[in-house]
Amino acid sequence: MSLNVISANLSSAKLTLPVAVFGMMLALAGCSKSSTPEESVDAETPAPSTEQEVAKDNAASADGQTVTIYSSRNEQLIKPLLDRYTEQTGVKVELVTDKDGPLMARLQAEGQNTPADMLLTVDAGNLWQAAGQGLLQPVASSVLEANVPAKYRDPEGRWTGLSLRARTIFYDPSKVSADQLSTYADLADPKWKGKLCLRTSKKVYNQSLVASMMEHLGAEKTEAVIRGWVANLATDVFSDDTNLLEAIAAGQCEVGIANSYYYGRLLDEKPDFPVKIFWANQGTTGTHVNISGAGVVTGSDNADGALKLMEWLSSDDAQGLYASADKEFPVKVGIDESEMLRSWGQFKPDDINVQKFGALQTQAIQMMDKAGYK
């Protein structure tokens, strides 16, 4: 954006009201005979930001087709991809971001008249919930079927995975050697007492991990594992993975569980970040893998546009970007991963169909509550 656009923006109607209100405050502050608030308010009805709208319309290229996305994915992770799509096709993409829960509540309330065409989110648990609430419509797409393995798609076609993230074990190589590590369940062993760091159970990533363990180990055994984890904690649970990984680096704990791309981002910033990745459960069920994904919204009035965008996101072009821009794994088989991802070595992913995470989510949360995992 050039300077003159900025100055135009600054002088536009959007600023008159704040200035007026601030002026009013100052006038009141130096009050002798001030104007009444009512008067100022009446005089300054909020000007619609038509200028902005017009500018946006002009910026969009010809066909005027727009896809509106409700996204819980961080804007700047997904925006480069969407910008490229607009470049290639001329289709405008509008992005509304919020947390998953409120987004679904919003879709629910808007019903058939929603402006949204596509829901873009992370974690199969969230996609499963959205589908269960009837917010996503089934679509048949040979492109998606070809690009995305079945275990990362909804059997009924209501949502599809678009990228993969592995949730695995990280360790401090100065205190732990890789051969001491094996499975998630093993971290409940008393030998890790006071050495384990975990993220909060409130995060859906952990809920899905526990759900997958329930599927593999059964409820009883899983609960025992969680209790063991809690007993082994080195410190209060963390509210995000980045802080957890930094705690391992700082020596607060020796092992922890986190998502692969958080580690990738930290390595980007600090190439000699003193933490190593370990692919969990290689001798058993495989490393827990989750997806970020999307679905076509039931009330969409541009379902076609949404599906085309989803298909494009599963194409080679976009899949390569996921890996390089956000350190996630491509969902499509045979895409070249970035050098960093390759340096972590090959691993066997868990074969479970990711929709299980959603089906078992409630039970998983209840189990973690019972076991005292905050």
Place this chain on the structure above:
Amino acid sequence: MITMPESSASQNNTVNESNETGNTSKSIRQDHATRKRVISKSVLGLISLFMLIPILIVLLSWTQPVADIWGHMREYVLPQVLKNTAILLLMVTVISGTIGTALAWLTSMYRFPGQRFFSWALMLPLAMPAYVLAFVTVGIVDFSGPLQTALRDFGVTTAIPSVRNVWGAGLILSLAFYPYVYLLARQAFLSQGRRAIEAGQMLGLSRGRVFFRLALPQALPWVIGGLLLASMETLADFGAVSVFNVDTFTTAIYKAWFGFFSLTTAAQLAALLIGVVFIVVLFEQYWQAKRGNTITQGSSQRFEVSKPAKLAMTLLCTLVFLIAFLIPFAQLIYWTAANFQQDFDARYIDFVTNSLMIASITTAFIAVLAIMIAWIKRQYPDKSTKLMTTLANLGYVVPGTVLAVGIFIPIAWLDNQLIAYGITSTQFLSGSVIVMLLALSTRFMTVSFQPVDRQLQRLTVNQEAAAKLLSDSPFQRWRQVMLPVLSPGVLTGLLMGFVEVMKEMPITLMTRRQGWDTLAVRVFEMTSEGMWGRAALPSLLIVLVGLIPVWILLRQSDKQG
């Protein structure tokens, strides 16, 4: 439910019985008075109903089948929630009450090095959102943060205990909210404390006794008013407690709603929370009832103290200022500088103007409503008015997320009805500024109402009568007498509301128009992915913009002194 105004109108009317003779004019006058009363109370009823709708929507969502989640919540979640809530409220009451009152007393009654600076600088944390203070503090003092890393480099291994628990959260919330107490206590001391000094000196009391026997009891209603705001903020906070990972009502509601997808359970929890608030409000009103409304201009006399005592005061102020504002602020600047190249782009102009725009519209709207409610409350101070006033101010404690959903559901329903009847063709209301305005107004009504109400209570009956005599029309009376008298309260209300709206996150996220991203939305974008460093720039801008109203507030409260 709400008693309808009509029923109260039939109660005995004692509206300025004049000594006029002549029954006809008297009855006309009475008629007129009755009509005015009915209209006023209807307006108040409407406003409070309006403010109640989102809360009612949430509380009345019993449509979903009751899961057995409630049993689970009661057994495994609620005990922890109640315990944490009690600890947080107690900590915030004691710590922010003590800090706020003590610092207000020092800066308004003593002369010490830096006193002039601290009198306004200690207000600055008001501009720092609690969730920002939370993530910055954790970033600094956690095991892997710069503080402990530096200590370890010096060979000091005594670990600072983990702050990611209820105690850390209580401490941070206290530091974030003490300015409410400080601001109000300061106003009280400036207007009354000096009189207390004079009286105390005449009686030959020691300073400690002047404070505890005279000044504090007089200022207590103001202190309690500040504590009420701090307690409400504490109960409704979601962002900060999430950073510390502490289970409170807000996180439990979130869990019930978005983890278990049980709106019913969420509503039950919200009802419980509102019950807790009612207790807090009733407690506060008990003190309010005792509040004296005398306002006197004291002399500008201050205590004289010895040098060491002066230094101790400077040290105390410095300490609070450093921990609650300067260090986190410096950390924000540091992070911003580190990420500026990568983050800053022209869109930030939009983020800032959007934030300003939304805050301005909302604040102006709330101020008008607050004046109306306060005036009606003064004219007709009976039980039903009191109840409606309380209800109109209830939104402050409902977690923003719940309120956002509660307002979104009826609006979207209305939209769908309009489309169904062919009046509009698209979602006309849902994406409009109106929804955001309503939701934010509901949430922050009380912030503006409190100061306006306090100011109006200071208006004596004589002043009002004089104004009536001297002016030709009600409009002129308002313009020339009432508003100038009200203006300090209105201004305080405007400014407090403005800062609050700037800081607000969940409602803005859910109800904003497409493309209307604000600074708070940007903070959310970054923190949701754990990119703390990159959340610094928008956070810093929120603080900087919020500083302007805070500065005006200070000038104003000094002027009163």
